[in-house]
Amino acid sequence: MTKLNQILAVEKGVKSDVQRKVTDAYHQIQKAPLLSGISRTYQPIDDEGEQLPPESTRVQVQADEVLKGVGVALARLFDVTATKDWANCEARADVVVDGTVLLEQVPVTYLLFLEKQLTDVYTLVSKLPTLDPAETWSRDEATDTWRTDPVKTTRTKKVPRNHVLAEATDKHPAQVQVYNEDIVVGYWTKVNFSGALPQRRVNELLARVQKLQDAVKYAREEANGTEVVDKKVGERVFAYLFA
Structure with missing residues (x-):
């Protein structure tokens, strides 16, 4: 046959x-x-x-x-x-992922469609932006984004100072050198926010797409084994x- x-x-x-x-x-x-x-x-x-x-x-x-x-x-x-x-x-064939039937009795033509679409999905997921691994991120409930721990830095201002090189005498005025001194006038508290994803989440999504791609290919092979x-x-x- x-x-x-x-x-x-x-x-x-x-x-x-x-x-x-x-x-x-x-x-x-x-x-x-x-x-x-x-x-x-x-x-x-x-x-x-x-x-x-x-x-x-x-x-x-x-x-x-x-x-x-x-x-x-x-x-x-x-x-x-x-x-x-x-x-x-x-x-037709079932699409089975981890022993569970995800899609039942899918026509082979639709399985071919799924294969192409999942290739596009994989490309999209692989290009998702990820959080900077140099920072420590946590979920911010107020903004529904990721945020870093606050980092406090100082704000300085240059204030002119006088340095007396020589005191005044009855014959000569005082010799004074003017210089600027950085004085702390306040503090910045910086928090970074991001809409990117943790790398582990992107890896998880890629693994899911790959697993479904494999399941669809297995199903297509099974469907193509149908006697005609x-x-x-x-x-x-x-x-x-x-x-």
């Missing part, structure tokens, strides 16, 4: 073969000389005249035969595709078309 995965294995080859044959047929019927023939004989006006040999060209391509060949080739493709599509209506009934529709179609 033929299985769906066997039909899928030969489908690509059948398509390529049919495409080549149909293309060849198209080119053949475009070449008028191949479809044309001629026969010429010569008879002199009297027995003394020059005798010339007959000339002939045979028809090399017959449109009916080309159509017949195309019909045979396409009928094979029609049969393979029909067998696959009819089987796809019946091919060979469909013979091509002959009927082309018996009508090229009758």
Whole structure:
């Protein structure tokens, strides 16, 4: 008994073969000389005249035969595709994750859709921003975001000071050097907030996606093991078309 995965294995080859044959047929019927023939004989006006040999060209391509060949080739493709599509209506399998059935009796076509979508989901999750591991983060209930522990820093202000290099005398004024001194005038308390995710959460999500991807692939393989009934529709179609 033929299985769906066997039909899928030969489908690509059948398509390529049919495409080549149909293309060849198209080119053949475009070449008028191949479809044309001629026969010429010569008879002199009297027995003394020059005798010339007959000339002939045979028809090399017959449109009916080309159509017949195309019909045979396409009928094979029609049969393979029909067998696959009819089987796809019946091919189903459960998606099982950790021993639990997540999705029941999923059609194989939908499993293929899931595979593609989960690839996109994995890409998205892998690009999620993560919290800076150099900081200590905790959940802030008020803002529903992540926050760091408060860090207190000082705010300083430059205040000019005088440094007497030499005291004043009755002959000379005092020599004074002006300099700036940093004086603490206040304190900053800084807290960072972030909407990113902890790396462990991203890793957990990636693992979940991978696990579901594997489950979908297993289900697809199981569904593709469904036995199929060979469909013979091509002959009927082309018996009508090229009758």
